[in-house]
Amino acid sequence: MQCHQEPDEKELDEGLLITTFMLGDALFGVNAWLVQEVVKVGDLTRVHHAPTAVAGIRNLRGRIVTVVDLALRLELGCVTLGPDARLLIMEWQGEPVGFLVDTVTDAITVSEERIAPPPASIDPVLRRSLHGIWREGDRLIAILDPPALFQWDDAEITKLPQDQERNHAGCGRR
Numbered sequence: 001m002q003c004h005q006e007p008d009e010k011e012l013d014e015g016l017l018i019t020t021f022m023l024g025d026a027l028f029g030v031n032a033w034l035v036q037e038v039v040k041v042g043d044l045t046r047v048h049h050a051p052t053a054v055a056g057i058r059n060l061r062g063r064i065v066t067v068v069d070l071a072l073r074l075e076l077g078c079v080t081l082g083p084d085a086r087l088l089i090m091e092w093q094g095e096p097v098g099f100l101v102d103t104v105t106d107a108i109t110v111s112e113e114r115i116a117p118p119p120a121s122i123d124p125v126l127r128r129s130l131h132g133i134w135r136e137g138d139r140l141i142a143i144l145d146p147p148a149l150f151q152w153d154d155a156e157i158t159k160l161p162q163d164q165e166r167n168h169a170g171c172g173r174r
Contacts, residue, residue, distance in 0.1 A: 015109040018134070019088065020141060021101040023071045023079065028101075029108075029134070029141045036089045036096070038104050041067075041081060055079075055100055055171075058087075065089065065096045069171065073099075073149060075125045078171035092150045099149070110134045115143060 018029035019038070044056030044067055053073035058065050067087060071079045079085055079100045087098030115132035122130070131145040 015111045016115075017107060017109050018141065018143060019104065020106045020108060021086070021088065021104045023074065023076055023102055026076070027105070027139070027141050028070075029110075029143045030088065030090075030099075030146060031131075031143075032107050034090050034146055036091060039087050039089060039098070041085050041087055041100065058098070060089070060096065060098070063096050065098045067098045067100055068149070070099045070101055070149075072171065074129055075123065090146060092146075097150070110141070110143075118142075 017032040019032040019035050020027060020029045022028070039060065042058050042060070044058050046056045047054055047066075053068050053070075055067045055069045055072075058067055065087070069079050071077050079102050082102070084103040086101055086104045088101060088104070089096055089098050091097070114136075115134050117132055118127045118130040119133070120127075126142075129144055129148045131143045134141045134143055
């Protein structure tokens, strides 16, 4: 089952549909048209020698999904594997990827004109992963740029196994 469909012109004129979610106490969003589905985490199988942010893989109705801890990917700590944790399933280069988040909160429409560029004061790892910041009153949503999330530095790919052990143990996963 694939829930992904392209928006029609009317929807594009009304703004950008964003799926919002929490990483710790921060509110993030991603273009909802890129999210194929939202699922519970399920059982994860660890992948040895994978980049640190890869929490594992899981079988989702016969498809193998690489699961990435989005908080770890953005260097914001770890996602808590509680009852509200979810995977945002997206596709990259024909492969399904599940971004692990603390909780999915909403789907909202935002005006593209009201999305500001990421401030220079934000950590560079986070800043290069952002499309921008949307603000309405006191509410701020950091809108992610999914292609940036799929780019891995050589240093992340070649982490030493003991570094990976330490990082996953610190997240409560092995």
